[in-house]
Amino acid sequence: MDEFDFDGDDEDDLMAATMSIDMDNKFNPITLGAINSCGRDKQFEKEKQVDLPKEFPFPFQPYDIQTDFMRNLYTCLELGKIGVFESPTGTGKSLSLICGALQWLRDLQEKQRQELQLLLQPNCKEDASAKADTELDWIQEFAAKKEQEQKMEKVKLEQEHIEKREAKLKELQNSSAVRKRKHKSHLESDFDSLISGASDDIKKACLKELSSLEKELETVCTDDHDEDLVVADYNSDAEEAGDGKEDEDNEEEHITKIYYCSRTHSQLSQFVREIMKSPFYEDVRVVSLGSRQNMCINPAVKKLKSLSLMNDRCLDLHKKKSKKNPGCIFRKEELLQAFKDKALLEVADIEQLVTSGRQMKACPYYGARRAVPLAEVVALPYNTLLHKKTREACNIKLEGSVVIVDEAHNLLETINNVHSVEITGAQIIKAHSQLSQYEHKFRPRLKAKNLLYVRQILFVLGKLSALVGGKVDFTADSQVNTRTEVCLVTINDFLFQGQLDNFNMFKLLRYCQRSQISRKLHGFVEKYPESEVKMVKRNESPPVSGLTKFLHEISSSKEKTINNETMPDVSQQTSQPTLSSPLMQIESFLDALTNADKNGRIVICKQTKVGQSSLKFLMLNPAVHFVSILQEARSVIVAGGTMQPVAEFKDQLFHAAGIPPSRILEFSCGHVIPGRQLLPVALAQGPTGTTLDFTFQSREKPLVSLLVKALLGFFGGTVSSPSLSLIAVGPGISMLGSLATISC
Structure with missing residues (x-):
């Protein structure tokens, strides 16, 4: 072994030590990484005072518990915590989630703009050189300048991305191209109205032609050669060569967004309709994702009963494109781009997206997936979020974004069921x-x-x-x-x-x-x-x-x-x-x-x-399959009507995934109606003194009419007030039906 001379290294070691200390202090990622939650891990190590908005936009005057819900939600998102929110059915949980989360997102976007503008100001450039002058060290001065240049490059690049994105969205909103595409989307309805006034012979001929076209679609790609059935050459040693990732550099940049997840497609559609009622409806970009079973419009794929077969047939149609075989006609680039633009400009649920896809002859399944990067709210079912491979296939990137899991009382069972196989x-x-x-x-x-x-x-x-x-x-x-x-x-x-x-x-x-x-x-x-x-x-x-x-x-x-x-x-x-x-x-x-x-x-x-x-x-x-979501997302909110027992929920899902108790925020509230606005009354007798007995033995007695008279007599004219409501609770549906009939 060669001998080394360490004489005279004391000065160099001292200089290196100084460089190490100062560089550690200087090269912390303090720019946009913190804004975009890349430094999320440090956010919940130190508690900070959250600057809450004075009021939250709401379609009406929110109740106190709704305001508390939104304030706690805002705090949870700002600090990058894991939230467990419990709000009983009928308390406006969906609207509270929407208004609280979207207000936080708007404030975050404004903060990003302000920080970028602040970093681009000239006086920010003087900080590094001022520090270097006091240290009187050319190495430190060089390091400071280098850091400042890198920081400014990064900030300028981010500013360019934001400006391009905003310009593109404005262009979509104002361009005549969008109006033309909207006009084209109505061609099918115009055709229907045109043919409605035609004779029976013309109608039959048109329908026959349409059915023949559908049959052509069903038979597309059936003339495959055996070459398509033979597996391609495979090299198992090329581990790093075949990731299956293609053209990642060409992917559109994802913005910070809110991923809303629920059990069924109907619940997702209901959530989107709640967004339409909110004050954010006019300027929020919402996209709904679903399975091919719900969103595919190709007859050749739609006719298959199994979801697995539908997935494979769809991928085959896309992969086997040639001159003789055009593949799926609904996946043309121009059509998908037009559908994506429309999906970003108009808030629509899954059913409306499918209708638009049929009118525009564009695939709603892939069109919606293309709109994910620029969307601010993405509504998706449990399986898409909880299954990692499905999540990646749908272009879902959780880094820096917020995940809200609604109806989460059965989340543990759902995760287990998604990953159980028979x-x-x-x-x-x-x-x-x-x-x-x-x-x-x-x-x-x-x-x-x-x-x-x-x-x-x-x-x-x-x-x-x-x-x-x-x-x-x-x-x-x-x-x-x-x-x-x-x-x-x-x-x-x-x-x-x-x-x-x-x-x-x-x-x-x-x-x-x-x-x-x-x-x-x-x-x-x-x-x-x-x-x-x-x-x-x-x-x-x-x-x-x-x-x-x-x-x-x-x-x-x-x-x-x-x-x-x-x-x-x-x-x-x-x-x-x-x-x-x-x-x-x-x-x-x-x-x-x-x-x-x-x-x-x-x-x-x-x-x-x-x-x-x-x-x-x-x-x-x-927890094994939920830990990646907890690690990647800025914040995760699990909400439901009843989340009890919360301790079991936290132990099996959060603590087992390595989440410290300090990062978990819990919120629970009662019913939305305050006690002063509720008057429960039990009526024992009618106006004539007859006992109101609605048991099975007294079902033949004409007591319902007496009950109606008693209610009207007790409340008088107050029931006609628009600000008051009367709720009658009875022993059975038949009695309540009779009560409603007589009251009407």
């Missing part, structure tokens, strides 16, 4: 049969690596089949288990039992994802339908013992009797599965097996018939 013996055996026939047909055209991985998948399918008591060489319907049993095992024990512990499941899943083998297999099954029902059979039946045969005959006779009386034929159910190729479902199950051993369990359920036996992965730790 497969049946019939699906396993069917997937093995289809993949075997695929491998047999295309073996000469498959590269060695592809052939190796296909055979590995076949091996895994065989082991999964054995775990439910089946053999892949026989049809699922022809195989029976001697006894039924249900057992719960850990992931590791399951892998050991199935002799799959020596497999690199991550590598196998990476191959499935990049080669798109399940999609290729689905195309193979569609083109050669006989592979869907033709199973690889041997001439002989599977060997069974005499006892097994006897038990099978007894169970068959019992099932036949039951089926004839109350149940449909099981054989018909198994011969018409939901998925034509179940490999994609099995891929999800294999993906679940990559979870940590403590985070889930496997239920092995053996039924009499192997086809009805199942393997189910149960997710037990929801």
